[in-house]
Amino acid sequence: MKKPLLLGCQGCGNAIVECAFALGGIDYDYEEVDYSADSPTRPRLLEVNPLGQVPTLVLPDGTVMTESLAMIHYANDVMPKAGLIPAPGDPLRPVFYRWAVFLVAAVYPTFTYGDDPKKWVANEEGAKQLRESTDRLRQDQWRQLEAIAGAPWFLGERRTALDLYVASMTRWRPGRKWFAANTPKVVAIAERASALEELTPVMKKNFG
Numbered sequence: 001m002k003k004p005l006l007l008g009c010q011g012c013g014n015a016i017v018e019c020a021f022a023l024g025g026i027d028y029d030y031e032e033v034d035y036s037a038d039s040p041t042r043p044r045l046l047e048v049n050p051l052g053q054v055p056t057l058v059l060p061d062g063t064v065m066t067e068s069l070a071m072i073h074y075a076n077d078v079m080p081k082a083g084l085i086p087a088p089g090d091p092l093r094p095v096f097y098r099w100a101v102f103l104v105a106a107v108y109p110t111f112t113y114g115d116d117p118k119k120w121v122a123n124e125e126g127a128k129q130l131r132e133s134t135d136r137l138r139q140d141q142w143r144q145l146e147a148i149a150g151a152p153w154f155l156g157e158r159r160t161a162l163d164l165y166v167a168s169m170t171r172w173r174p175g176r177k178w179f180a181a182n183t184p185k186v187v188a189i190a191e192r193a194s195a196l197e198e199l200t201p202v203m204k205k206n207f208g
């Protein structure tokens with residue numbers, strides 16, 4: 001049977017989707033691409049996703065999905081037993097939605113505009129400021145997440161896809177040292193998720 005094809009790059013947001021697929025036992029093919037401007041695989045990525053972003057998912061019927069959270073919903077539909085999203089009626093469902101969208105719509109864009117700030121502003125000074133301001137904003141956002149993080153998982157007793165986001169996104173800027181010093185509850189969740197048997201191969205492949 002044809003499998004979904006996930007386009008990703010090592011250590012990028014596709015790791016979150018790979019973790020969700022691993023928890024759900026969802027089989028998929030994987031294609032490594034590099035989204036950088038001068039990369040030989042960028043044209044291939046643009047062919048599928050004009051945003052030039054990973055993760056990008058091509059379903060067996062050819063439907064293209066972008067946006068990691070959309071893919072989490074897909075995985076949840078295919079394999080509800082994986083428990084990625086609290087079910088309708090569960091009081092944790094709106095809480096899940098709030099923080100999942102916070103991660104993808106507030107935290108993730110700090111990288112979109114901060115990773116390569118020269119793309120968005122006219123000069124070096126502007127680029128430096130944009131990098132600094134997005135880095136600062138992200139730190140504030142993680143402090144906010146730390147303040148409400150539960151244990152052993154982000155939503156308390158209930159493991160969800162939020163824990164998968166936390167596991168991968170704490171590997172990114174501002175880096176493990178900053179997270180350890182400023183967001184110990186978040187780090188504990190990340191470590192617990194990364195140590196899950198189904199997830200260790202994915203985390204190792206992506207983050208070493």
Ligand SMILES: N[C@@H](CCC(=O)N[C@@H](CS)C(=O)NCC(=O)O)C(=O)O
Nearest residue numbers: 012013035053054055067068069104
């Ligand atoms: N909202 C998207 C964000 C995806 C994203 O920004 N991915 C990064 C890699 S981790 C990327 O492709 N960056 C290149 C770019 O934005 O041009 C999602 O949740 O999947």
